[in-house]
Amino acid sequence: MSKKMAIIATKGTLDMAYPPFILGSTAAALGYDVQIFFTFYGLQLLRKDISDVKISPLANPAMPMPIPMPVMVQMLPGMESMATMMMKEKLKKHGVAPLEQLRELCLEADVKFIACQMTVDLFEFDKSDFIDNVEYGGAATFMEFAGETDICLFV
Amino acid sequence: MNFDKELDARGLSCPLPILKTKKSLADMGSGQVLKVVSTDCGSVKDMQAFAKQTGNELVSQTEAGGEYTFFLAKK
Numbered sequence: 040m041s042k043k044m045a046i047i048a049t050k051g052t053l054d055m056a057y058p059p060f061i062l063g064s065t066a067a068a069l070g071y072d073v074q075i076f077f078t079f080y081g082l083q084l085l086r087k088d089i090s091d092v093k094i095s096p097l098a099n100p101a102m103p104m105p106i107p108m109p110v111m112v113q114m115l116p117g118m119e120s121m122a123t124m125m126m127k128e129k130l131k132k133h134g135v136a137p138l139e140q141l142r143e144l145c146l147e148a149d150v151k152f153i154a155c156q157m158t159v160d161l162f163e164f165d166k167s168d169f170i171d172n173v174e175y176g177g178a179a180t181f182m183e184f185a186g187e188t189d190i191c192l193f194v
Numbered sequence: 195m196n197f198d199k200e201l202d203a204r205g206l207s208c209p210l211p212i213l214k215t216k217k218s219l220a221d222m223g224s225g226q227v228l229k230v231v232s233t234d235c236g237s238v239k240d241m242q243a244f245a246k247q248t249g250n251e252l253v254s255q256t257e258a259g260g261e262y263t264f265f266l267a268k269k
Contacts, residue, residue, distance in 0.1 A: 065209040
Protein backbone atom coordinates (compact mmCIF):
# COMPACT_ATOMS: atom_id res chain seq x y z
CA MET A 40 0.00 0.00 0.00
CA SER A 41 1.33 3.43 -0.88
CA LYS A 42 2.37 5.97 1.71
CA LYS A 43 0.08 8.89 2.43
CA MET A 44 0.52 12.59 3.03
CA ALA A 45 -1.99 15.22 4.09
CA ILE A 46 -1.46 18.98 4.01
CA ILE A 47 -3.61 21.70 5.51
CA ALA A 48 -3.24 24.88 3.41
CA THR A 49 -4.42 27.90 5.36
CA LYS A 50 -2.69 30.79 3.63
CA GLY A 51 -3.44 32.53 0.37
CA THR A 52 -0.34 34.60 -0.31
CA LEU A 53 2.10 33.96 -3.15
CA ASP A 54 4.92 32.78 -0.88
CA MET A 55 2.79 30.52 1.27
CA ALA A 56 1.00 29.05 -1.73
CA TYR A 57 4.15 27.32 -2.88
CA PRO A 58 4.82 24.78 -0.08
CA PRO A 59 1.51 22.87 -0.41
CA PHE A 60 1.74 22.63 -4.20
CA ILE A 61 5.48 21.80 -4.26
CA LEU A 62 5.27 19.17 -1.53
CA GLY A 63 1.98 17.80 -2.84
CA SER A 64 3.18 17.34 -6.42
CA THR A 65 6.54 15.96 -5.34
CA ALA A 66 5.07 13.48 -2.88
CA ALA A 67 2.69 12.31 -5.59
CA ALA A 68 5.66 11.84 -7.95
CA LEU A 69 7.29 9.70 -5.26
CA GLY A 70 4.23 7.51 -5.11
CA TYR A 71 2.42 9.02 -2.15
CA ASP A 72 -1.33 9.25 -2.02
CA VAL A 73 -1.85 12.98 -1.30
CA GLN A 74 -4.72 15.12 -0.09
CA ILE A 75 -4.62 18.87 0.50
CA PHE A 76 -7.28 20.43 2.69
CA PHE A 77 -7.78 24.12 1.87
CA THR A 78 -9.25 26.22 4.61
CA PHE A 79 -9.56 29.91 5.48
CA TYR A 80 -7.28 31.98 3.21
CA GLY A 81 -5.91 28.83 1.59
CA LEU A 82 -9.23 28.65 -0.28
CA GLN A 83 -8.00 31.47 -2.49
CA LEU A 84 -5.61 28.97 -4.10
CA LEU A 85 -8.53 26.99 -5.51
CA ARG A 86 -9.93 29.86 -7.54
CA LYS A 87 -9.84 29.36 -11.30
CA ASP A 88 -7.79 32.51 -11.71
CA ILE A 89 -4.92 32.73 -9.22
CA SER A 90 -2.89 35.23 -11.21
CA ASP A 91 -3.81 37.92 -8.64
CA VAL A 92 -2.38 36.05 -5.64
CA LYS A 93 -0.04 38.51 -3.93
CA ILE A 94 2.85 38.76 -1.52
CA SER A 95 3.22 41.62 0.94
CA PRO A 96 6.39 42.93 2.55
CA LEU A 97 4.14 44.41 5.26
CA ALA A 98 4.38 42.51 8.56
CA ASN A 99 6.86 40.25 6.81
CA PRO A 100 10.24 41.49 8.06
CA ALA A 101 12.01 38.32 6.89
CA MET A 102 11.28 39.05 3.23
CA PRO A 103 14.55 39.94 1.49
CA MET A 104 14.27 43.39 -0.10
CA PRO A 105 16.63 44.97 -2.62
CA ILE A 106 16.82 48.06 -0.38
CA PRO A 107 15.81 48.45 3.26
CA MET A 108 12.23 49.70 3.34
CA PRO A 109 10.60 51.34 6.34
CA VAL A 110 7.14 50.07 7.28
CA MET A 111 5.71 53.52 6.54
CA VAL A 112 6.84 53.13 2.92
CA GLN A 113 5.56 49.55 2.66
CA MET A 114 2.10 50.86 3.52
CA LEU A 115 1.91 53.09 0.46
CA PRO A 116 -0.59 52.22 -2.27
CA GLY A 117 0.90 50.02 -4.97
CA MET A 118 3.68 48.59 -2.80
CA GLU A 119 2.02 45.19 -2.57
CA SER A 120 1.61 44.96 -6.35
CA MET A 121 5.19 46.05 -6.82
CA ALA A 122 6.53 43.48 -4.35
CA THR A 123 4.42 40.81 -6.08
CA MET A 124 5.72 41.77 -9.50
CA MET A 125 9.30 41.69 -8.27
CA MET A 126 8.79 38.33 -6.59
CA LYS A 127 7.25 36.83 -9.74
CA GLU A 128 10.17 38.06 -11.82
CA LYS A 129 12.57 36.53 -9.33
CA LEU A 130 10.73 33.21 -9.40
CA LYS A 131 10.76 33.20 -13.19
CA LYS A 132 14.45 34.06 -13.37
CA HIS A 133 15.28 31.14 -11.11
CA GLY A 134 13.17 28.69 -13.09
CA VAL A 135 10.61 28.21 -10.32
CA ALA A 136 7.31 27.06 -11.77
CA PRO A 137 4.33 29.43 -11.68
CA LEU A 138 1.66 28.47 -9.12
CA GLU A 139 -0.81 27.59 -11.87
CA GLN A 140 1.61 25.03 -13.30
CA LEU A 141 2.34 23.41 -9.93
CA ARG A 142 -1.37 23.21 -9.17
CA GLU A 143 -1.96 21.59 -12.55
CA LEU A 144 0.87 19.11 -11.90
CA CYS A 145 -0.77 18.22 -8.58
CA LEU A 146 -4.05 17.51 -10.32
CA GLU A 147 -2.37 15.49 -13.06
CA ALA A 148 -0.74 13.39 -10.36
CA ASP A 149 -4.11 12.77 -8.70
CA VAL A 150 -3.51 14.94 -5.64
CA LYS A 151 -6.94 15.36 -4.09
CA PHE A 152 -8.06 18.90 -3.24
CA ILE A 153 -10.61 19.32 -0.49
CA ALA A 154 -12.17 22.70 0.24
CA CYS A 155 -13.39 23.40 3.76
CA GLN A 156 -17.15 23.80 3.40
CA MET A 157 -17.44 25.92 6.55
CA THR A 158 -14.98 28.57 5.35
CA VAL A 159 -16.46 28.52 1.83
CA ASP A 160 -19.75 29.50 3.46
CA LEU A 161 -18.13 31.89 5.92
CA PHE A 162 -16.44 33.93 3.22
CA GLU A 163 -19.41 33.51 0.89
CA PHE A 164 -17.29 32.07 -1.87
CA ASP A 165 -19.08 30.98 -5.00
CA LYS A 166 -18.17 27.40 -5.88
CA SER A 167 -18.26 28.36 -9.54
CA ASP A 168 -15.20 30.55 -8.87
CA PHE A 169 -13.25 27.41 -7.94
CA ILE A 170 -11.63 24.89 -10.28
CA ASP A 171 -13.69 21.77 -10.96
CA ASN A 172 -11.47 19.16 -9.33
CA VAL A 173 -12.39 20.11 -5.79
CA GLU A 174 -14.29 18.13 -3.19
CA TYR A 175 -16.05 19.84 -0.33
CA GLY A 176 -15.89 18.59 3.22
CA GLY A 177 -15.32 19.36 6.85
CA ALA A 178 -12.85 18.54 9.58
CA ALA A 179 -14.13 15.00 9.96
CA THR A 180 -13.68 14.37 6.22
CA PHE A 181 -10.09 15.50 6.51
CA MET A 182 -9.40 13.49 9.66
CA GLU A 183 -10.58 10.29 8.01
CA PHE A 184 -7.66 10.54 5.60
CA ALA A 185 -5.21 12.40 7.87
CA GLY A 186 -5.53 9.73 10.56
CA GLU A 187 -3.96 7.17 8.26
CA THR A 188 -1.14 9.30 6.86
CA ASP A 189 2.61 8.96 7.23
CA ILE A 190 3.10 12.73 6.92
CA CYS A 191 0.68 15.46 7.95
CA LEU A 192 1.60 19.13 7.54
CA PHE A 193 0.02 22.44 8.45
CA VAL A 194 0.95 25.33 6.15
CA MET B 195 26.22 5.71 -21.94
CA ASN B 196 23.33 4.57 -24.11
CA PHE B 197 19.89 5.89 -23.32
CA ASP B 198 16.37 5.57 -24.69
CA LYS B 199 15.05 9.03 -23.90
CA GLU B 200 16.43 12.40 -22.92
CA LEU B 201 14.97 15.09 -20.65
CA ASP B 202 16.29 18.63 -20.77
CA ALA B 203 15.63 20.12 -17.33
CA ARG B 204 18.12 22.97 -17.69
CA GLY B 205 17.05 26.22 -16.06
CA LEU B 206 14.34 24.57 -13.98
CA SER B 207 14.18 24.72 -10.19
CA CYS B 208 12.85 22.33 -7.56
CA PRO B 209 10.56 20.44 -7.87
CA LEU B 210 10.29 20.60 -11.68
CA PRO B 211 13.31 18.42 -12.57
CA ILE B 212 11.89 15.63 -10.39
CA LEU B 213 8.30 16.06 -11.60
CA LYS B 214 9.40 16.04 -15.23
CA THR B 215 11.61 13.01 -14.61
CA LYS B 216 8.64 11.17 -13.16
CA LYS B 217 6.53 12.12 -16.19
CA SER B 218 9.23 11.10 -18.66
CA LEU B 219 9.60 7.70 -17.03
CA ALA B 220 5.86 7.10 -17.15
CA ASP B 221 5.69 5.96 -20.77
CA MET B 222 9.00 4.08 -20.75
CA GLY B 223 9.48 0.35 -20.39
CA SER B 224 11.17 -1.46 -17.53
CA GLY B 225 14.97 -1.36 -17.89
CA GLN B 226 14.95 1.53 -20.36
CA VAL B 227 17.32 4.37 -19.57
CA LEU B 228 16.39 8.04 -19.21
CA LYS B 229 19.04 10.73 -19.45
CA VAL B 230 18.30 13.91 -17.49
CA VAL B 231 20.31 17.11 -17.72
CA SER B 232 19.76 19.73 -15.03
CA THR B 233 21.37 22.96 -13.90
CA ASP B 234 19.77 22.89 -10.44
CA CYS B 235 22.42 21.85 -7.91
CA GLY B 236 19.64 20.77 -5.56
CA SER B 237 18.63 18.11 -8.07
CA VAL B 238 21.73 16.05 -7.19
CA LYS B 239 20.44 15.01 -3.79
CA ASP B 240 16.84 15.09 -4.99
CA MET B 241 17.50 12.67 -7.84
CA GLN B 242 19.17 10.25 -5.42
CA ALA B 243 16.18 10.54 -3.10
CA PHE B 244 13.77 10.09 -6.01
CA ALA B 245 15.59 6.93 -7.15
CA LYS B 246 15.69 5.51 -3.65
CA GLN B 247 12.00 6.11 -2.99
CA THR B 248 10.63 5.04 -6.37
CA GLY B 249 12.90 2.06 -7.00
CA ASN B 250 14.19 3.40 -10.32
CA GLU B 251 17.93 2.90 -10.49
CA LEU B 252 20.24 5.91 -10.66
CA VAL B 253 22.89 4.33 -12.88
CA SER B 254 25.21 7.31 -12.97
CA GLN B 255 25.45 10.99 -12.18
CA THR B 256 28.10 13.40 -13.35
CA GLU B 257 28.74 17.13 -13.21
CA ALA B 258 30.46 19.23 -15.85
CA GLY B 259 30.39 22.99 -16.30
CA GLY B 260 27.48 23.56 -13.96
CA GLU B 261 25.37 20.88 -15.64
CA TYR B 262 24.30 17.72 -13.88
CA THR B 263 23.70 14.62 -15.96
CA PHE B 264 21.79 11.66 -14.60
CA PHE B 265 21.06 8.25 -16.10
CA LEU B 266 18.07 6.49 -14.61
CA ALA B 267 17.02 2.96 -15.41
CA LYS B 268 13.29 2.46 -15.06
CA LYS B 269 12.15 -0.09 -12.52
